[in-house]
Amino acid sequence: MTAAPHAVPGAAALAAFGVSERALELLDRLTRFMAEHIYPNEAAFLAEVGAGDRWAHLHLLEDLKARAQAEGLWNLFLPPASDPEGRFGAGLSNLDYAPLAEQMGRVWWAPEVFNCSAPDTGNMEVLARYGSPEQQERWLGPLLRGEIRSGFCMTEPDVASSDATNIRASIRRDGDGYVISGRKWWTSGAGDPRCQVAIFMGQTDPAAERWRQQSMILVPLDAPGVTRERMLTVFGYDDAPHGHAELSFHEVRVPASHLILGEGRGFEIAQGRLGPGRIHHCMRLIGQAERALELMVARAAARTAFGKPLAAHQHTRELIAQSRMEIDQARLLTLQAAQMMDTVGNKAARGEIAAIKVVAPGVALRVIDRAIQVYGGAGVSQDTPLAQMYAHARTLRLADGPDIVHTETVAKAELARQGIDLRVARGGKA
Structure with missing residues (x-):
């Protein structure tokens, strides 16, 4: 299979x-x-x-x-x-x-x-x-060299991290180093014993301009004060030995040289990191959807119901056709976004990146769901990869920003393209 x-x-x-x-x-x-x-x-x-x-x-x-x-x-x-x-x-x-x-x-x-x-x-x-x-x-x-692995500590359990300015973890300068405190979760990869370092986002100056409050710093995960509180599951899957952890940081001291780029530049780094990260997720999701379609077709050809193969039923062929069309559309949108990142830069391509970040998980979920339906009970069991594929795809409507954040980006770009100044529409407020 x-x-x-x-x-x-x-x-x-x-x-x-x-x-x-x-x-x-x-x-x-x-x-x-x-x-x-x-x-x-x-x-x-x-x-x-x-x-x-x-x-x-x-x-x-x-x-x-x-x-x-x-x-x-x-x-x-x-x-x-x-x-x-x-x-x-x-x-x-x-x-x-x-x-x-x-x-x-x-x-x-x-x-x-x-x-x-x-x-x-x-x-x-x-x-x-x-x-x-x-x-x-x-x-x-x-x-x-693949000798170690790493984590990324951005989201927090106590605030809505879809608005990253809500982040409350602190990075406080103290002499020749920084002291880090806070709680982070969904630190992917932190279950792996080779996960040795994390990039941590937190506040260095709460009084600064909104987008200059945050910084990023490298934190060795064996530093005193770092505690792995628990491993999180995704629809019951623990994704071992990779996993997703909730971590606490209590007065963790690291050298000042671990700060990345400089104080107040966390959002600048985040935008440089999350653009490629988002589109990489979409690329991989198309692979998941493609495989789900192949599994669906194999099942439709091999399984008989009501006296004929499932592939001979019009409804099954409709599921196959819709899946093929949607996957190809999503692939083309991904390629377009990737091409724009290469030619005009990540910032100029942010609308296209946002669009595919919404489209790709949605397509993958629909195709995987159709494959599950064709498999029947086997589709939700451990006998196929479909259930775990569905769980992974569903998380990506949340990871690296929820759908609503990305649809807002697409809408603003379209309004601007058609000459609508959103600040004027809001009475001068951004």
Whole structure:
């Protein structure tokens, strides 16, 4: 039940869209790697997680990572805007990376095999773009080599973090260092014992201008005062050995050199990080939707009801057709956003990034839901990956900003495009 054909839907159009020959060659190699080494090991992955300590690191992943690295399928993210000298990544554009991320996204744990998993990719991009040479040497190097993992501490359980100005965790200057206090949750990856450092967002100056109150700082997770309070589940899934943690920080002291870029620049860093992070999620979601459609078709062809295969029923064909059309639309919108990020920059592409961040999870959820319906009871059981795929896709209507935040961005851009000044409409208020 792997539904892992070698063909890549939409690949024929990628070259016409501007995806480079190098990226297409990597896509072919990556697709083969997935077919030969990832899908056949899905059961082995679950078996190793279920044996003994669920949070122990997996030997299977290390073996696959070594193989991927040897085959040159490593650090495929990091576009030239974040790595202009090509020191860290593969030098691929966002557009080139899109079909590669789609392929990796077909299995939720596969991106780590290629050192392209969240939140590490976003954190590495932050360090490549904004980190000091000291920070890059201490943290970026080991992350790029896959020796450690990292977390990103932004959202808080006690405030609505969809408005990041609500963040109340503090980063207080004290002599030659900073003292950090607060509680964060949904720190993805913090269940992994190799998660050694987190990028922490908090207030350095509550009295400053609204968008200058926050800063970002690197916090070693073994520092005194850092406590993992609990691991969180997503619809009952703990996502071991990766996981999502609630962490408390009580008077945690770190050197001043751990501050990233400077005080009051947290939102600047966040925008540089979250734009690529959001579109990477969308790329991977399209892979999830594509795989769900393949599973749906396989089931429709193999299962008989009322005297004929499910595929012979018009309603089932309608589900298949709707899914194909929606996936292709979402892929094209993702490619458009990625191309704009490459050509006009992340800031100018924020409307397109916001649009796909709403569209991709919605499409994935609908396609996965249809596949579940075609599978019947098996679709919500552990016998298929569909239930876990649905849980992951649903969280991405919240992660990196809820839908309503992104639809507001799209609406404002459209109003501006048609000459409507929202400040005037609000009586001069922004």
